[in-house]
Amino acid sequence: MLYLFLHVNKHTVCLLLVSVALVSFLSVSCTYDPLSMRAVTVVIPMQHRWEVMQNKSFWYTLVWTEKGECKRQHINAGERRVNLWVRRGETVVFCAYPLGEFSPVGGALAADGGQEVLLNEQEGVLCHLLIESTKLTTGALGGLVYPHLLQEIRSKVDDFSLLDANRLQKDLVNGELRSSSIQVQEPLAVVISTIPQGYWVGERVRDTSFWSYWGNEGVALSLGAGLHCFWNKEDALLLRVFVDLKEQAFFPSVQRGPLW
Structure with a gap:
């Protein structure tokens, strides 16, 4: 009798596990529709210079844009790669803030971009500005072609903290972004x-x-x-x-x- 009891319980457990796995799969499939969403990997390839000095990794706060809103996720100390689902057909801007508050590393994926983005210090300044613009106007990044904007800025300046951020943000929010929006200031x-x-x-x-x-x-x-x-x-x-x-x-x- 004891053997039969254990035998039945094993089958019951197996059925329960299969049911849970099926429900989880259906739940994920419904939440992340591959027709409207795409899987991407966000990478922080370089250690912050303070991390190197202390020989201890930061934790980060990752922020990204989605449908005119900002999403965020905590990144544990030592983690350098994060897998996310983002919407297809739109530019997605990312910033990772060391300890949640310091100067971010940044990067972006164009609407027709790849599946991996490498965050860096230079783009962190620009991407922070773009994320702040999204907070002002949900449609600020609607028509943004990020690779073109990045190329245009790099042709004028290496240090993005010298950009006239107010001018760039104003034109971006008003839908008037053009080459003349990129003005460089002296340090x-x-x-x-x-x-x-x-x-x-x-x-x-x-x-x-x-x-x-x-x-x-x-x-x-x-x-x-x-x-x-x-x-x-x-x-x-x-x-x-x-x-x-x-x-x-x-x-x-x-x-x-x-x-x-």
Whole structure:
């Protein structure tokens, strides 16, 4: 009798497992219709320079556009590849933010693009602007041909933080994007003084790392628009410098962190 009881239970378990697998398959198939969705892989190929210094990986917040909205997903520390389903027939813009807040790496897949996108620092500035534009107007990226925009910008400037972001975003949101929308500004000469001594490492490759010493007259930097962060590992301090190219002004501050 005991044998029969066990025998029946084994068959019952098998039937239950098959049923669960079938339901899961149908559920996934309904959620991700291969006729309207495509499977893509998002890759963060390069380690952040702070990750290399600390010998410890960041976690990231991945943000991407879909139907005029923004989706997000947490990426665990050490993960460098994420598989997603995105809509066919539309440009999808991606940004991965280190620790959820620092300067992102970015990239995009065109409507007729491939199945893999490699995120990089240069495009992070542009893709962040595009995602912010989507938040302002859901149809901001409707007619965007990303490869053409990227090629046009690269023909004018290497450092995307020198773009006139307000002009570009305004024309993008208003559906008036053209070559003249891409205006390049000069970097701002910044002198950083009265900060703790030590070695400060910029989060971006283009941001010069520097030594600061007691009693010196300050450190001269040349920075583009937006927020620039420099990390003093020894003292666990973060220097934040916000640059406004339009007003020709900068605003430095020092705080604890980052810790991860």
